[in-house]
Amino acid sequence: MKSILLNPVLNKEIRLRFRSTKSYIGIAAYLLILGIISLGYIGITLNFDNMGTFRPEQSKEMFLLISMLQLILVIFITPGLTGGVISSERERQTLPILLTTAQSSSSIILSKLFSSLAFLLLMVFVSAPIYMIIFLYGGISPETVFASFGLYLFTMLIIGSIGVLASTLIRKTIIAMVTTYSIAFFMTGGIAVITVMLASFSYDFQTQGQDYIWPYLFASINIPVMFFSLFEQSVINELKQWSGFSFSPWIIFFSVYGTVIVVSLGIAIRKLRPKMRTKAYPKA
C-alpha cells in the first residue's frame, strides 16, 4: 500500500491534474451550484411555509436532493476521468516509455485509478460544509451522511475500474469513454428499468404464492436504488419480501460490485503490457 501511495505515477498524475487552473475553476463552480441549490431550497421552503420554519422532514428532503445530485455527478464524471487514463497516454505516445520503466503494471493501473478518483473525491468532500447545513435543521443522522459518502466512494471505484479497463483495452480515448459511459448508464438507469419491468410481473407470482427473486436481485445491484435505500428502505424491503430472501441486499451489492472491481482491475493489469511469450523457430 505504501508503495502505491508513494508511487511516482500517482505523484505525477496528481501533480499534473491539480496544477491545471481548470480543476480549481471546476471545483469552485460545482460548490457554487451546490450552494445555490441548498440555500435556494431553504429560501423557497421558508418562503412558502406558513409558519416560516424549516422542519427536519424538509431538511431530510434537501439532503436527499443534494445527495442524489452528488451521485449523478459521480456517475457522470467518473467515466470521463477514468475512461482515458491509459488510452490518452497511448495517444500522446508516452505509454511505451512508461512501460519500459521499472514500474509494475499493477502500480501503473492503481495509481492511474486513484489519481483520477482523487480529484472526484476532493470535489465530493469539499462539499461537506454544505452538507453540514443539514445538521442545523436535523432529520438526518451523521451515520447516514457517512454511509452516503462511503457509497459515493464505492461507486467511484466501480465505475473507475470499468473506465480503467476500457481505457486499457480500447486504443481510442473517445471510444473508451463512450464504452464506460454506456456501462455506467446501464448499471444505473438500465438496471433500474429492468427492475421496474420485472416488478410489474410480481402480481402473478404473489397470487400464486410463489417467491419472486428477480426484482430484488436487480434492485440490489442498482446503485441509485441502493443509495435511495439508505434514506428510505420501504421499496427494497417490499422487494425483499417478494423474493423470500433473508439476507441483506448490501451483501449482494458489495459481492457483485466487489467482484466487478477486482476482475476489471485484474484484466487491466494483465493487459497493460504485452504478454511476452514466444515459440521455437520452426525447422525448415
Added chain:
Amino acid sequence: MIETVHLTKKYGSFTALNDLNLSISEGTVYGFVGQNGAGKSTTFQILATLMSPTYGTAYINGLDVTKEAAKVRRLIGYMPDFFGVYDQFKAVEYLHFYGASYGLSTLEREEVIPQLLELVNLSHKRDSYVDLLSRGMKQRLCLARSLIHDPKVLILDEPASGLDPRARVEMREILKELKSMGKTIIISSHILPELSEMCDEIGVIDSGKLVATGSVTDIQMKLQQQKVIIVTVNADVERSVRFFEDDPDVINLQVLENRTIQFGYRGSDDLQQALLKKAVLADIPLLSFKPLEKNLEDVFMEITKGVEEG
C-alpha cells in the same frame, strides 16, 4: 550484450521480422539501418519488452526478454522513434518523474539530473516547461530520460529523425560522448552515412531480414568487390565498346550520354591496371577511366535492392 536468436515477428501472413540473428558485444555502438518499414522499430520494441516475438527470442546481458522482462527493463534505456512528453512538466520534473519510476531516491536524482542536463546541453532549460522546448531539445531531454537509471544498454530508435542539421550534429556529439562512457548502444536510422561516423558495426535490414552486417568498411568492401568503371572516350564509341566487351571480366556494359561507357568489372586491381594499359596500346581515345566511387548510400541502395529483387 545483445543477442537475437531466430527473432521473427509475424502479423497474420505479413512477416515484419524474419529470422533475425544479431550479436552485439559490450561497449559496441551498433547501427541498424533500413528503409521505413524494414523492421527496425519492431526489433527495438521487442528488445524494449514492448512486443513479443512470434518465434525466437532476444537476450540482453544474458537475460531473455520474453522470460525476464522486468529485469531487462532495468538494464535498458529506450528512446522510441515517436514519443510524447508530459507538457505540463518542467524539464527537471520530467526527469525526476522517470528517475522515481526507476526507483531512484530523491538524493540520487538530485545528483544525477544536473549531470544529465549538462550532458545534453539543457542545463539552462531545467525550469522550462517541456511544452515550450524545441523538437531538438525534446529529443535531447528524452535521451537524458533514457539515461536516468544509468542503463548498460541504450536502444535508440531514430534519435535524430526530424531534427535540423545543427540539432543532428549536437545529437551525434552526445552519442559520441555516450560511446566514450562505454555504453552498449543500438541505434537505428534510415540514413546510413549518419551512422557511419559513430558506429563500430552496422547491420542493414530489409523487408525484415538482415542482409548485411559488419563494420562500415566491411560492408563497403563487400559491395566494391564488383566495381563499376566509367570510361569516357573522345571518339570511336563503337570501337571502344567492342574493345571492352572482349574482356572476360567486363559485364553489364552500357553506353551512356556524351561518349561515356559504363561497365561492371569483376577483375582484381592488377587486371584493371592491365586493361587500362591494353586500352591505351589499342589506341582507344580515352579521356577518362575511373572506378565509380560508392558512398554508403550507394552501398545501402544496392544491398536493399538486391533483396527486393530477390
